[in-house]
Amino acid sequence: MGAAEHRRDLVSLAYPVYLELLAGVTAGIINMVWVARLGGGAVAAVAVATNVENLLLGVILVAGSGTTVLVARARGAEDPAAMRSAVRGGWVLWALVTPLVAIGGYLCREPLARLVLGGNGGDSLLLATDYFSIALPGITVFFATNVVDGILKGAGDTRTPMKLAILANGLILGLDPLFILGLDLGVRGAAIATVLSRTVALICGFVALHRNGVLRQAAQAAQAGQAAQAAPRRAGSLSADARRTAATGLPMSADFVARMAGALALVAVVARIGVSEVAAYGIATKAMYVATMAFYALRQAASIRTAHLLGAGRDERRAIGRQVLLLAGSLGLMALLTLLAAGPWIMRAFGSEGEVAEAGALYLRCLGPYLVLLACFIALGGVFEGGGDSPALARITVCGMALQLALAYALSGLGLPGICLAMALAMALQCAAIARMYRRTERPPATDYDNSRLKIPVTEPDGPSPDRRPA
Known part of the structure; x- marks a missing residue:
């Protein structure tokens, strides 16, 4: 495969991801612009809440990034069973992690606000607590969107996550003034607008998953070959799927969290x-x-x-x-x-x-x-x-x-x-x-796909699919 083809494919995959990441930063800026009309305390509250959300992103990267790699690997192998396993593993991890963060964060919203603002936060402390009371339960939507994006990217579609991010930001731009100023909800209005906008984008993301040809064909092929044996092996296979995704995504999450924590710690040195x-x-x-x-x-x-x-x-x-x-x-x-x-x-x-x-x-x-x-x-x-x-x-x-x-x-x-x-x-x-x-x-070129050469396992917990084609 030529260098030009690699370069072209890398650019084609990367530029939608870049616009998606830019859109994510824009969401915080939009909230800050409208909240600025409420005073410095409100600005400080939303600013620290946004930083906490960025740090929590590292938690769900275990599921999102791990799913992306495993889905891409299974797509290359044309293995519908492995692709189904990868998708399922991402959602199992989401179901395990999200309640801990959403419910635990809501119950600890005031201590969390005090931790990030300090004991003398004043009005900002109360405002940050109000924002967290909406945003932390709403992290359920944020985490689910990350898994949806990871699945789509693994299937080779980086444009749809970009479109979903732009859709969410467009809705935030319209709903922020309505909830913050029009309904006089203040910082809680900013959180509500953000969660609602992301919810609409998430619904559209589920529709995109259903319509994705690669994922749909893989699901149909896997179900056709596994329906007879799925029931007795479901619990074990779900656990194996989750472990495989976690093993793949955890180092990527650790890398992200380490870099974020290092940047925050550097503030103390500066x-x-x-x-x-x-x-x-x-x-x-x-x-x-x-x-x-x-x-x-x-x-x-x-x-x-x-x-x-x-x-x-x-x-x-x-x-x-x-x-x-x-x-x-x-x-x-x-x-x-x-x-x-x-x-x-x-x-x-x-x-x-x-x-x-x-x-x-x-x-x-x-x-x-x-x-x-x-x-x-x-x-x-x-x-x-x-x-x-x-x-x-x-x-x-x-x-x-x-x-x-x-x-x-x-x-x-x-x-x-x-x-x-x-x-x-x-x-x-x-x-x-x-x-x-x-x-x-650098290794000798391979002609056959050999899982033993790879450090990420792509075994098929529900048995081999009869529709698997050789690479």
Whole structure:
């Protein structure tokens, strides 16, 4: 398979994911814009609630990401039983995880608000509690949407999740003023508008699942071959499906949570420099999301592409990796040049001025080398996720974040440039580790699909399907 074909397929899969991720960030911005009319306390409440939701995303990534890889692998193998098992495993995990988060979060909404705002949150504490009283039970919808997206992406459809995200944001844009101001529900109105909008998008997602040709044919073929033996083996097969999905998705979830936690912990280090630097770091980090989301979109595309081809018995990880590095390096270089040229304008666009704007512009201009390395590491990680090497990738990330914090503390005397230097040095070592993993992926070309070569099991708990065709 040619390099151009790999590159074209990666771009085709990645750009809808990027727009979907951008749409997710936009939802929080829309809420903030309308809530800003209620005062600073309301803004602070919604801001911290949004950060908590972003952290909770790492929980459901166990189901969403694991399902994506396993569905893509089964699609490549043209194995309807394995695809049905992958889909079922994602929903079993959702059913296990969601009540713990939704019900537990609702019961602990006030302590949670106090934890993220501090004991002296004042009005913001009460407002955050009100927001959590709606948003945390509504996490049920958010988690279900993530599983639906994971199934569709594994089936090769990244455009429908993008459309669903845009639909949800469009509804939030219309419902926010109605519930926040029109019905005078305040921050609770923002939460209600968000949950209702996501619910409508989720319903449309279920319709998309039903209409997806790949999933429908796989379900029909699997049911035809397994109906006679499904009843006596249902409980055991559900448990096996859930374990398989969890084993696949947990390292990816750990990778995401480690990076999020590291970014939050870095705030404490930056606080040693000064208040203006903390504000600048917070604003610049949000501006940086525009670039980093492109890296994560390419990562998802690489994961889907790699898993699909491995399922078909074609180990082309090195070829895919080369194209991923080419695309990621180009994106990282574009980000570097953009931040060098437009750092001050970016800070002013986010409403900063004075010392905060100056510190933020300096930080963005120093961040370029780190972003180039980050782009390569994140995007190439998709090849290992799709190939079953995500546990090793998660270990590299956890060690890298720990090293980053230690270096940042040691170099904080240099100000924000020292923080950037620490981030770049830690990321350079992570890139060296993943490069070593990448060099080990070269193997003789395979003509048959061999599950034993892969670290993610794709066994068929309900028995082989009579409709399975050779890859």
